[in-house]
Amino acid sequence: MTVKTRFAPSPTGFLHVGGARTALYSWLYAKANNGEFVLRVEDTDIERSSQEACDAILDGMNWIGLEWDEGPYYQTKRFDRYNEIIAQMLEAGTAYKCTCSRERVEALREDQAAKGERQGYDGCCRDKAITETDEEYVVRFKNPLDGSVVFDDHVRGRIEIANSELDDFIIARTEGTPTYNFCVVVDDWDMGITCVVRGEDHINNTPKQINILKALKAPIPEYAHVAMILGDDGAKLSKRHGAVGVMQYRDDGYLPEALLNYLVRLGWSHGDQEVFSVEEMKNLFSLDDINKAASAFNTEKLQWLNQHYIKSLPAGYVAEHLAWHMKDQNIDTSNGPALADVVTALSERAKTLKELAASSRYFYEDYEEFEATAAKKHLRGVAMEPLQLAHQKLAELNNWTPEAIYQVIEDTAAELEVGMGKVGMPLRVAVTGAGQSPGLDITLNLIGKERSVQRILKAVEFVANRINS
Known part of the structure; x- marks a missing residue:
């Protein structure tokens, strides 16, 4: 069986560092096993999604060199397929129409919270067999009432969640648009994904998705849920920590090799080795060696790696990346030395290409x-x-x-x-x-x-x- 992984960002913002690391791990697992890597854009949140964000994600993936074998696929172009599967599930009885109003569901949850009970839908419409109705309705998945969902996570080990902890969650909204948990399942099935690598914030979604896959009699992929990335101060990485978007690191003068090398070590290791070429990553990477604990971002270490690559990569290649910064700083390089010669001269003195550009101005003006x-x-x-x-x-x-x-x-x-x-x-x-x-x-x-x-x-x-x- 061919190993097939995917990276599936939502185009509601830039490609952030956590997403880039997930993409890298997913890409490496596919490449380490001579498999295929799929890029899928999960754009069903139409109000928050934008073409600008989509372009930023694709730019980020291209800049760090994570080439995809298939895609990019867009969920908004697959609504017919989702609706086809939902119709089949309604026919098979593994999903049902629910006419409960939003007010009723909210009141139910408030009552459950007041009693200290688990909050979730109570299955009011589960056995009503609603077919034709003029009322607004959502479509809910008929979750199994007994047993449990068990899966062996590459990072977390064995995870078991009782079905009684899950409710009959919505798979299609009142206006007919399918929900995230449903679209993901159909996509992974149709695209033949064999291993899902994603953040630990998706662990609660996994049993829901596995149950849908079982209802569809579809193969269940392997899973690897990676821990979050923390800032230098131990708090969850956010904008206040500085550059959290991949392209911001480009703008700040980092080489893609440095960022990739840093990200692969942010939760994975191979002995005491710190510097890895992409080929070494492919040969050595294993999902089972990913650390369960959260990793703290260390800007100084990233700078050290960046300086290493500025000094060790071919000067001509570094110059190609430096050219962007020269233009960004309005330095006209048409009258002066070759950029590769400037890189050779200044590489020992600069931690970033932004610094290198600024310190080379006197060569040209x-x-x-x-x-x-x-x-x-x-x-x-x-x-x-x-x-x-x-x-x-x-x-x-x-x-x-x-x-x-x-x-x-x-x-x-x-x-x-x-x-x-x-x-x-x-x-x-x-x-x-x-x-x-x-x-x-x-x-x-x-x-x-x-x-x-x-x-x-x-x-x-x-x-x-x-x-x-």
Whole structure:
């Protein structure tokens, strides 16, 4: 039997981190077993669903690289199929029409709550065999009265829930639209889903869905209910913890490899290994090794992983992702070094691509003024002679390479009989406008001869004005 899993988000918001991790686990289980992965959009909540949210989910899935083998399927396009099954269940007696008013049901629940009883529908219409009626009605599933639902969860182990704990829940509303628990069952059946991976908040839905599957004489899939993700402070992850939408992590400068690697470890482990390629995830992942306990999100660890991938992935690939941030920060890269070279130069210094983009601006455009602290410390009167001599030598340099540039800086220091720092630091502030950069030979080489010489001259003029003021 081919393993087949699915990810079934509701398009009522962006693809959040918890959903992305569920999708990843579901995807990995399929790939680890040479199976198939289905993407299904559960959009029956028409009032809250939107095309914008649907696009955000698809964008998020594409960005993190979770490609689906089938889909996306949309529940709103399958109403005819749901209604067909509901009609069959009414005919078979496994579902029935209920004309109880909303007021009666609400009063019933209030009375049950006052008595400390389990709240649920009392089966008033269960045996009335209502067929034709002018009254408004819902369709309810005729839940078994005896026995229990038992299933072995990959994460939770054996779960057993007595049928007496379940009521005859609604599977079609008064206006005829099918409900979540019903649509999910028909979809999983029709799509041949063999294992359902989802959040632990769905555990209470599982026995209801299993009972419908039994009534339809449909195969029952395996289940894996994963624990929630908590914020750094131990509370349930929410917007106040920062980026909770997948694309927000893209916007904040994270690589998809870093987020995937972090998410797979957020509840699953393989020994003490921290860094996993996608291929390693596929080969090593097992649903049975998922932790039952909730996992806490650690932004510092994600940043560590992101920096690892910025440094270790091919510079050309990282540059493809960096290009988005350069454009987002209005940095025109058409006149300057190749982005891959900038990645190579700055990868040791940046935790995010957003930082990397911001710190690379001086490679592509002239700064308006020197950073005050750096200028005060390094563009003093004693810097005049080193800057002037370096300017002269660099302007005469025909072979503009890191090696030749380094030799010029070394020769300048030797000729003036000063340490390399006495030349290097004023030069660094001169060409970058600030006090930090990669090695000067690399930095000047990437900035280019014309810009470098012009900027050094600008620094000489700054020092001269400072001396004369």
